[in-house]
Amino acid sequence: MKPLLEHLDDLASLVDSARAGSEVSTLPDAELVEALTAVGRLQRRVEALLIDAVDEVAARSATPFVGDRLTSRFGCHDVNELVQRTTLVAPQTASRVTRAARAVCGERALVSGEALEPLFPAVRAALDAGAVGVDGVLAATTEILTAGRRVGRDERLFADQALADVALGCGPDAAPPVCADLLRVQAHAWATAIDQDGAEPKEALQAHKRGVTLGTPGLHGVPVRGMLLPEVAAQFQQICDALLSPRAGVRFDTPEHDDDQGASDSDAPTSGPADTRTRAQKQHDALATALGVAAASRQLPTVGGAAPTLVVSVREEDLSRDSGHAYVDALGVPVSLGAARHVACRGVTQRISLDDAGRIRRLGTEERVFNKHQRRAIALRDGGCLIPGCSVPAAWCEIHHVDEHARGGATHTDNGVLLCWFHHRFLDTHGWSIRMDQGVPLVKAPRWYDPGRGWRAVTRSPTRLRSRVLRT
Structure with a gap:
């Protein structure tokens, strides 16, 4: 053999x-x-x-x-x-x-x-x-x-x-x-x-093994590991499916003012722009959105007498020069100035003046960014995330200051637009531009998506879309 x-x-x-x-x-x-x-x-x-x-x-x-x-x-x-x-x-x-x-x-x-x-x-x-x-x-x-x-x-x-x-x-x-x-x-x-x-014995084992652990912050971020109960994972999956569903297409309203020599509405794209995020990245962004909504709901227990609040600190001179670092207090790690602007834009800001020795010289009051009445009005006008093709609904969106609040931009409906967490956080890096024209938000798409790069009024508001149809 x-x-x-x-x-x-x-x-x-x-x-x-x-x-x-x-x-x-x-x-x-x-x-x-x-x-x-x-x-x-x-x-x-x-x-x-x-x-x-x-x-x-x-x-x-x-x-x-x-x-x-x-x-x-x-x-x-x-x-x-x-x-x-x-x-x-x-x-x-x-x-x-x-x-x-x-x-x-x-x-x-x-x-x-x-x-x-x-x-x-x-x-x-x-x-x-x-x-x-x-x-x-x-x-x-x-x-x-x-x-x-x-x-x-x-x-x-x-x-x-x-x-x-x-x-x-x-x-x-x-x-x-x-x-x-x-x-x-x-x-x-x-x-x-x-x-x-x-299922009871298995459920007991799953309950014993459940847990989420945040690792040590590293070069690529903060690692997360753990085990979710099936119903918790299913709830998270439902949130992801709701936020990441590609059900919404591009909606361009007719701009009343277009000072670019760009394209007219006939040149507008007819389908949503490509989303280059991986599935894992999309689910991360969905989790970030859900955490933001939960923190803003006022339903969570207080910490030190206040709702759970993400605190990001940055020196005013660094912010004005657009150079340097900001710091997340909960982890003590440096983050980009873009992250600081993002947090400040969607929450509250408080200015604290220190002298050279570190003594607090002036403690400013909290400046609330958009109130609930302004938010309702902006949601009625925009209908959801302003970026064409994004399907995140208005209730899950954040309000972005078109003219930065840190640079003196007004907290007014004429200066606020709805953006989802992802498009708000990375607006500066993805080629989308937003400006206001007499209180109407206009969007300019990246060149790879819209070669004409015209400013276009965008909306997902059913009321505005109905008005548009009736005008034609």
Whole structure:
């Protein structure tokens, strides 16, 4: 019988020959897809062998005497470390292979060392047939294993067979084999159906593990890690979906004054500008919006007798020169002057004069930025975020001083426009320009979006849009 290592050397040589003998980039579409399918089959079979090898390493490292363990003899702390060193994978990948081995490789008999029936024999058969790999094994078994003793042996084996049939493409509906993600959906349905105690034990575990931690501020920002309860995550997802929905298109009103030699309304774009943010960046901005709305709601407990308030401090001379840093008091880290202007524009400002020694010479009163009556009027005029294509509604928007408040801009409806958190925070860097013309906001788009770069009146207000229709 040919030794296993020789077979593996032959397989590696065959793969190298296949790569050297055919350029993937030259394959026709149909052949490329067939090649990708064949590579997937080969990968799953190799992963089956990897699972067997890791299971054997685990069995030889399960002795009570540390010095007798295989891992110890090769200078490794545990199985995970040995898998990392030998296969050059990340710790998470090594852990996934080890968990897959526990699910589809039987434990060893204490006396004979013989392998017993695995927890999921049908999924094991699907692994041997090349229908699933590590991802598929974990997708089919993880949720049921999490239920533990709440799932009886007969129920587990019944679900095991049903999931294996789905993976092999021989289920009752004769559907073709499914990918790991769809297999996970099926496994979740089985786990909830056969778990006798329902969701309560899992909910208790989730409640115990919940938490959010802010890391140490670094070069790229403040890291966030933690675990959300499902209903909290769902609520956050709903907020993200509401704020990030691309349901609103561009709305240009007819400008009464246009002193640019730019385009007329007939040149206006007819679809929203491209949003280059990643999904993660959009969800960050949605969280920032939700936090701002919550802080302004006056429904939160007070801190030191006042509502939770983000305090950003900056020297007046730095702000006037547009050079230097501002500081967020809660974290004590420097932020840009743009961040300081953004916070001041949407909240209140208070001027404090210090002498050279640091003594407080004058303590100014808080200057409220726009009051609720002004906000209602501006919301009626603008209808939502002023940037064309943005769908954030008026209630979630902030009010931006077109002429900066820090430079003497008036807190008046003729100087305020609605902007969402993202467009307000990064207005200076994204190429959009805003000006007021007799109390009507006009927007100039970036050149990549509107080559004519004309000033255009923009609105999402139903009342103004109806008036526009009636005028035509």
